[in-house]
Amino acid sequence: MAQPEIRLHEGELNVMELLWSNKALAAKDISKIIKEYIGWEKNTTYTVIKRLIEKGAVKREEPGFICRAAISKRTVQNIETKALLNKLYNGSLSTFLNEYLKNQELSRSEIMELERIVGEKRF
Numbered sequence: 001m002a003q004p005e006i007r008l009h010e011g012e013l014n015v016m017e018l019l020w021s022n023k024a025l026a027a028k029d030i031s032k033i034i035k036e037y038i039g040w041e042k043n044t045t046y047t048v049i050k051r052l053i054e055k056g057a058v059k060r061e062e063p064g065f066i067c068r069a070a071i072s073k074r075t076v077q078n079i080e081t082k083a084l085l086n087k088l089y090n091g092s093l094s095t096f097l098n099e100y101l102k103n104q105e106l107s108r109s110e111i112m113e114l115e116r117i118v119g120e121k122r123f
Contacts, residue, residue, distance in 0.1 A: 007079065014034065014038060023068065024066050026065055052067075
């Protein structure tokens with residue numbers, strides 16, 4: 001049976017970014033960093049960590065309440081991108097790309113990169 005997709009809100013992503021870049025951190029250290037950069041109190045950070053553990057996004061190790069990401073950043077990006085496409089573009093990648101690229105100034109190298117990616121997807 002497939003694992004349910006883990007959806008994360010912005011606050012949870014702040015904690016996950018720390019874990020993705022540091023591999024493992026004690027909850028107390030996460031709390032200190034988040035307090036410094038975002039201003040959350042310790043209880044708020046611990047509540048978010050607990051929620052991430054319940055969702056299966058973070059593993060807790062003892063001793064020391066060490067936290068590790070249990071889901072990769074790429075996986076979260078894919079889940080959130082799919083959700084955004086479904087929500088705003090009826091799940092249509094081509095509609096999104098058409099609308100988005102219509103309003104972008106692309107360099108020659110960006111256009112070449114997009115052509116290369118599309119070329120690799122051809123059967």
